Amino acid sequence: MNSVTNIQNPLKDERNLLRRLYVSRIGLVLESILVGLASGLVVALFRLALVKADGIRFTWYTFLRNQIHQGRWQPLVLQIGLYSLLGLILGWMSIWRPMARGSGIPQLKGYFEGRFQFRWFSELLVKIVSGILGIGAGLSLGREGPSVQIGSYVGMGLLSRSSRPEVEKKFLITAGASAGLAAAFNAPLAGVLFALEELHRVFSPLLLTCTLAASMTADIMAGLFFGMHPVFSFRALNLLPIKLYPWLMLLGIVSAFGADLFKRALYRVQDLYKASKLPRIIWPILPLIASIPLGLYYFDVTGGGHPLIESLTESPRAIVILGTLFIIKLMFTALSYGVGTAGGIFLPLLVCGALLGTLVGQVLSAFGFIDQSYVLNFLILGMAAFFTAVVKAPVTGAVLILEMCGNFNHFGGLMLVCLVAYVSSDMLVSEPVYEVLLRRIAATTEPVPEKTGQNL
Structure with a gap:
């Protein structure tokens, strides 16, 4: 029993x-x-x-x-x-x-x-x-x-x-x-x-x-x-021919260099704020005042930049203007992020990627290597490549752009440009941005102790 x-x-x-x-x-x-x-x-x-x-x-x-x-x-x-x-x-x-x-x-x-x-x-x-x-x-x-x-x-x-x-x-x-x-x-x-x-x-x-x-x-x-529609309302994309894929490798390499510049600007501006000896409480005043002339003359570079991405699809921009907008957006993002107020870099870096991708596409079109109708493809692929090189998360970058644009016709090109951007970023010894920012926060910020019943 x-x-x-x-x-x-x-x-x-x-x-x-x-x-x-x-x-x-x-x-x-x-x-x-x-x-x-x-x-x-x-x-x-x-x-x-x-x-x-x-x-x-x-x-x-x-x-x-x-x-x-x-x-x-x-x-x-x-x-x-x-x-x-x-x-x-x-x-x-x-x-x-x-x-x-x-x-x-x-x-x-x-x-x-x-x-x-x-x-x-x-x-x-x-x-x-x-x-x-x-x-x-x-x-x-x-x-x-x-x-x-x-x-x-x-x-x-x-x-x-x-x-x-x-x-x-x-x-x-x-x-x-x-x-x-x-x-x-x-x-x-x-x-x-x-x-x-x-x-x-x-x-x-x-x-x-x-x-x-x-x-x-x-x-x-x-x-x-x-609504359930994609974030970006792009017109119908032409399918990018395989014969143009070598230019995507160029876009991936250029994006890696641009992303490295983006990250270096973020870190450098943070260091400049700390070295300035200005009280932290007044730091946000600097980019806020800087945003006023930008709002008057380059309104699209202020805020996150969503309207700027969509405006790139409406009419072609001159190569010089694209380069100028890229530098202004990159530097203003670094100036804004460095003060430490709440705000991310996803959307600004996507704007930089869109500008850089459009710039590469316009240069190739100007020299007759691609048709003007494919510049929009380079805009979208530039966002994915730039995201990959900055964050070092290629799968997330590719899928994020697919979902935001609502078009799966360029999946192969996306994976190629993300792969090239990732490898190129590694060759530049460019670390993932959030890993570097985490180390910086851990080195300068006291952890906030959590007390039972006092988590307010």
Whole structure:
């Protein structure tokens, strides 16, 4: 009798273990859907606020140009005063909650590596408010990095009273991060791949399932506000002939050099701010004041730059103008990012990639190597190549551009140009941007201790 009982008990224990494991995994996926819905809603509202801010800024600069043309300088003086005050507010926010600075992706990587802790509620508020104020005022920063960190904060908030193991909590926080990127760009698959390729650099079936569930629900939530169409509305693309693929290798190489310049500018400007001995609280005033003449004469380089990418498809730009816009956008992005206010580099670097790709395409067209109708292909492929060389995440770069453009006809060209850009970047010994930024943050910023019950 005892032998029968001894046999049954292990079997019963095994069944209970399998049942708990099954329930745990199903529960984790369901919670990922909840995280995706909440993250998608918050990021969609953040994105909507930025769209409204862009419209207000465009209307204001139209009015300001008219006033200056009529010899009335009072509105310009008023804007300088308001931007100085805004810079002090943004500077104070970056000091009060340093983990909410910049894009937030390096901080999130550091969190997963156990280097940092977050105060999710107050940092979430700072990220949203400072992101809307800074990007909306015209700083050359993107919404994607803040959206990734906002999604992770939302996940932390939903898990603040959860009793799940730490590993499962990190899965759900990662799901929130991927949902943030999906909602920011209408790119659910890129959100999943970014979590696997950049945030963790490991593959796990359970992690894949959680991020996929969160990204898809966040994309649907964002679709309620912005529709389910791709972010960029490009005209129909001509299929690039295979005989032109060698020129894609040239584009990949040029993009690697451009991306290396982009990263060096980011690091150099950060060093210049620190060496200036100016109080950090006034740092944001410098790019805000610089944005005023740019807003008056080169409006498209201010803000994230989404309208600039789409304007490149409307009419051909002269080669000199493309080169000028590339340098201005690159330098203004470095100047804006270096101050540490909330804002990412995804969208600005995509703008730089689009400008560089268009520039290469226009040069090739001018010399008769390609037809003018293929310049749009080079614009799109330039974005993917530049992203790959800066972030060193080729699969994410290729899929992100595919989803943002909504055209899969150039998949082969995308993979080729991303591969060449990645290899060329390696040959230049150009490290992934977020790895370098993480080291810089870890070396200069005290980790924020997390105290039980005091995470505000």
